[in-house]
Amino acid sequence: MPHELENEMKEPPNLIDEKLLDRIQGSIIAMAIGDALGAHVEFRPHGYLMANPVKDLEGGGTWGLKKGQVM
Template sequence: MGCKQSQRPPSIPSSAVSKKDIWLNPKYHDDNQQTICKPNELESFLCNPSQPVDRKLLNRILGSLIGLALGDALGAHVESRPHEYMIEHPVKEFDGGGTWSLAKGQIINL
């Protein structure tokens, strides 16, 4: 990884959430907003953003993503099981098994 120079800055829609949070808006390859930029295509623009990034909001976004991953990991063991099963067999360790017979450390939603 690392920042590299790109040929053209991404197009930002005029329907911005707010001018101060413009970094949250989707970025497009073209002014017609037909093809959206993928995360790996934004790397060079995110290294030196044109506006300051709201660290508090960024931390909330990152916390949400971490919570999503943890919730998925915890839920995989008891997914689609009745409440009674969870009471009788609480998740105490991640040792594999569960609804999907996962190996230890295996993930399901990618």
């Protein structure tokens, strides 16, 4: 129930598995990086990416997005 989750957030357990927490945080960071990179590489063939490597994340990509633009 939502109220149970809220209670857990206010009073987290004393024992936290640091290894598991590191893996969760790493997964979230990797997801954000992958999502940002994906705009530039999705639907592009390997040969195109070899000839035109991603050097920045300033916009453009497959969909021609402007810097910071979301579809």
